[in-house]
Amino acid sequence: MKLKKVSISILCLTVGFLSCKKDDDGIQAPQNINISEQQIKDNDSIVNYLETHYYNSSTIESDPKIKNLVITKIEKGAPVPTGNTLLNDKVESKTLTIGDVTFEYYILKLNQGGGVNSPAFSDNVLIAYEGIELDEDIFDSALHPNPSIIDLTNTIRGWKLVIPEFNAAADQVDQGDGTTVYNNAGVGMMFLPTGLAYLFNPENRLQLSPLIFKFELLKCFENDHDNDGIPSYLEDITEDGLFTVTTEASGVKDDDTDGNNIPNYVDNDDDGDGILTKDEITITVTEKKATVEELKMMTLESNQVLLNKINEEEDGTFTGTIITFTDTDADGKADYLDAE
Incomplete structure (x- = not known):
């Protein structure tokens, strides 16, 4: 029997598709879907997009903001115009292996970000973003002047992998009119296969859609979900970037030390000895x-x-x-x- 795992999350924020749709850990395949075949199909689609679209690199280099970012499809047989760069020439290819499947995803780093901190996969972030399908339909956004605070614990797997690779903005300036300017933010794009997006959410219309996100990482906040003194990222015992609890007595290592079916990051007495964790550190x-x-x-x-x-x-x-x-x-x- 395959192990059944559950993800337990809190602070679910209302931010469109991102926060309240959880990803699966890849152990159990969605019904009627071959994950390996789907990944091959997804990667072919993403690579085709990267090879046929360019961005206005000269503009972005001087002012890296997603409002300035323009992605354009190459006309058949035409060269990439001067001052622009083919996406495929600039993206970084990354992989994540889950079970027998290796998921490939791509990151375009437009600006690393000048702040001293970058988030962990379980932290909160203040972020401006736009979600786009490969046919360039926009399905979700939270752009300036209204960026969103998002708990990365409640996002799809791709966000947990990509956003921590960037630093937050170096500083912020209140404009006096209710808006704020963030200087030297982490700016980029991610290109995700369905296995790192909504493949494991059959009720989501984007289940079989590879996705693109543009984003500006403005601020990050270290999360300690249970206020036990240990930041949540340090309570990922299995170090897999997820919080999981096995629901069967299998002996498989998970993120629940005392076996009370509550992962340590939301359990203020991790070993169940009656002494609060904060009093044992x-x-x-x-x-x-x-x-x-x-x-x-x-x-x-x-x-x-x-x-x-x-x-x-x-x-x-x-x-x-x-x-x-x-x-x-x-x-x-x-x-x-x-x-x-």
Whole structure:
């Protein structure tokens, strides 16, 4: 029997197709769909699009914003006009293997983003975006001046993979009229096969549609869904970028330490010993460092972790947060995961 897994998420935000449609982990195929064959078909369609469309690269290089981004189909037999770049010449090809299937997806990095922080797959982001089908129909958007705050936990798998590759904006300026300008944001496009989009959502009309997203990553916020002191990304025990719980006694490793069918990221007592997780760890703030690089190169003990979020202080220095996972009985298992 195939293992049945469930994803448990909170903070489901109302942002069109993105937030309330969950992806499957690929273990069980949708009815009447061969995933391997679908992936081959999807990749052929995406590659054809990349080979037949170009973007206005010279304009974007001087002002990288999605409002300035224009994608144009090449006329048959015509060259790519000067000042433009074929998508296929610039995208980065990435893969994710789930079971026996390797999903290929593509990222166009138009601007890395000048902020010191990038999100984890479980963080909240403030983002402007536009979702497009390969026939160039727009199916979803949240553009300036109304970007959306989205919990990446509640997005399709492709977003969890791509958005963390970018940094947030370097800074923001209030214009005094209710709008905000974000400088040096992370700007890009993603080209996703159905297996990283809505293939596992048969009720979604986009189930068999490879998708394109343009986006600007404006801000990111480190999530601790259960407020136990450990950011959610560190509670992904299986390190697969998902929060899963096995519903059968199989011995398969999942993200639920105490077996109460609640993944650790929404369980404030991860080992079920009656002591809250926040009382079984030690949290400290680092000394100020002159640069982010100096902060990240700090020497830590083997049971310590420097969290992803870096704070820029008013004097231009940087601080971070360290979690020490105490092991009182020295049995090699951190207290917050050790019920004994």
